[in-house]
Amino acid sequence: MNYLLTLAYNGEAFHGWQRQENAVTVQQTVEEAVEKLFLEKSSVNGCSRTDTGVHANCFKCNFHTQKQIAEKNVVSGLNFFLPDTVSCLSCETVQENFHARFDCKSKEYIYRIYNAEVRNPFYEGRAFFYKYKLDEKMLNEEAKAFIGTHDFTAFRAAGATVKTTVRTIYNASVERYGDEVIFRVSGDGFLYNMVRIMAGTLIYISEGKIPKGTIPDIIESKDRLRAGMTIAPHGLYLNDVCFKDVN
Amino acid sequence: MNYLLTLAYNGEAFHGWQRQENAVTVQQTVEEAVEKLFLEKSSVNGCSRTDTGVHANCFKCNFHTQKQIAEKNVVSGLNFFLPDTVSCLSCETVQENFHARFDCKSKEYIYRIYNAEVRNPFYEGRAFFYKYKLDEKMLNEEAKAFIGTHDFTAFRAAGATVKTTVRTIYNASVERYGDEVIFRVSGDGFLYNMVRIMAGTLIYISEGKIPKGTIPDIIESKDRLRAGMTIAPHGLYLNDVCFKDVN
Secondary structure, X not given: XXXXXXXXXXXXXXXXXXXXXXXXXXXXXXXXXXXXXXXXXXXXXXXXXXXXXXXXXXXXXXXXXXXXXXXXXXXXXXXXXXOOOEEEEEEEEOXXXXXXXXXXXXXXXXXXXXXXXXXXXXXXXXXXXXXXXXXXHHHHHHHHHXXXXXXXXXXXXXXXXXXOOEEEEEEEEEEEEOOEEEEEEEEOOOOOOHHHHHHHHHHHHHOOOOOOXXXXXXXXXXXXXXXXXXXXXXHEXXXXXXXXXXX | OEEEEEEEEOHHHOOOOOOOOOOOXXXXXXXXXXXXXXXXXXXXXXXXXXXXXXXXXXXXXXXXXXXXXXXXXXXHHHHHHOOOOEXXXXXXXXXXXXXXXXXXXXXXXXXXXXXXXXXXXXXXXXXXXXXXXXXXXXXHHHHHHHOEEEEOHHXXXXXXXXXXXXXXXXEEEEEEEOOEEEEEEEEOOOOOOHHHHHHHHHHHHHOOOOOXXXXXXXXXXXXXXXXXXXXXXXXXXXXXEXXXXXX
C-alpha cells in the first residue's frame, strides 16, 4: 500500500521536518506513529523540508506498508499516536510509484505578520510581530514582481547548493485581515529560505532600506546581499501542496 | 496615580489570575513587571478572577503608584518586563477611587469550540475540540434562554459561596465561523464556573442528554445536577469588560 497523508503541525515543537540525530523532528514523529499503527517500520517521504519553527497548515507525505488499513482508520489511528502538536487531517491511497516530493507540482506558503502597535500573546510563535504600520496595498504591488520564471539566486540562503536556481512563481500577494498582514506565494518550488527572504525584502521595502520597484533588479543581479533579511521562521506556513496526478 | 490596564494573556501559561503560593499567576506576573517599571511595590486589582487555563483577550486591572509615568510608556515598559504569554494592550489614568473589580459593570466571555472531524494543532489549548457536528442555529436559539435576570444556582460550581446567586445576562448567542463555533455571553457578573457550565449544557443539549427548550426549567430548578458538565477551561476567554465610569 502507498498512503498519502495531509498533516498540520505547529513548527514551534519541532526541529523542522527532516529526521536528524538528537532533535525532535516531524518526520521522526510521524514515522513512529506509523510504526505503532501498522506494526511495521516505514520511511515517510515529505513533500519538502521545513526548517525549525516553520509551521504547516497543509503538509503532504507518503509511505509504503505491507498491511492495509482503511483510510479513515489511518487518520484516527495516527491521531491517537501523534502528539497534540501534529495532526493527520486526511489520508488517501495512491499509486505504488507516487512520491510526495518528486510528484509535487506546486506549493503555496503564507507568511503571517502581526501588524499592531502592541504584541499579542496569541500570536507568539505563530506570526512575526511588526509594530510599524505596513502599507499592504503598496506591498501587494511590489510582491507581483516575484511572479514569473526567474533565477532566484538573490533570494536563497548563501552557500546553499542545488542543481538549478530557476523557479516559477505562479502568484504572490499581500493582504491585510485586521491586524494581520499575510504574504502569500505559490510556485513550482522554492530555494532554501526563499520565502523568508522574499518576506524580509518586503519589510525592507516598507522601511525604505530597499527602494520600491527594485525587486526585478534584485532578481536580475543574482546578488543575495541586495535582497532583504531572512525573516524569522515562526511566521511561515506551508499552506497548500498540489501534485501532478495522485490516484 | 491610579492606572487602568488592558491585558491579553494566554491562560495555558498561568494558574489563573489570582496570586497564590507555589504557582505562577497573572496577577503576580503583572505585579512583578509593575515593580520593575515603577521601582515600587503595588498590588494590582483584577476585574475578576480567571481559572487555571482560562484566557483573556481583554482583562482589566488597576494599581496605584506614587510615581507618574506617561501612559504610552507604561504600555511599552510593562511589555518589556512581561513574558511573551501576557501583554499590556493599553493604559489609562483613572480617578483615585476607581477599582477594576468594584466598578465593573459588565463582562463578555466567549467559549471557543473547534468543531471539525479531526483535531488541529493550532487550536490545541486555545479552543475545545468537539468532533461531532454542532447545529449552531439550534444552539443559538437555546442560548437565548440564558438572557435576563435569574438565580443561576443551577449554573455554578457546587460548594461555591457568594452573597447572591442572581445575575443578569444581557446577551447570549452561538455562531459558527468555518470550523469554529463560538458561544458568546455578556452579563453584569458570573458565578464560579458559570460560563463553562452554560457551554457544557449546550453541548449536552446537542447530544440529547438534556432536552431542547429546558434551560428555563433548569434555571428554575436551582439544581446543579440538572445542568451540563463544567466544560474544559482552555476554550474560555474573557473578551470584554465595561465599567460604570472610568475617567
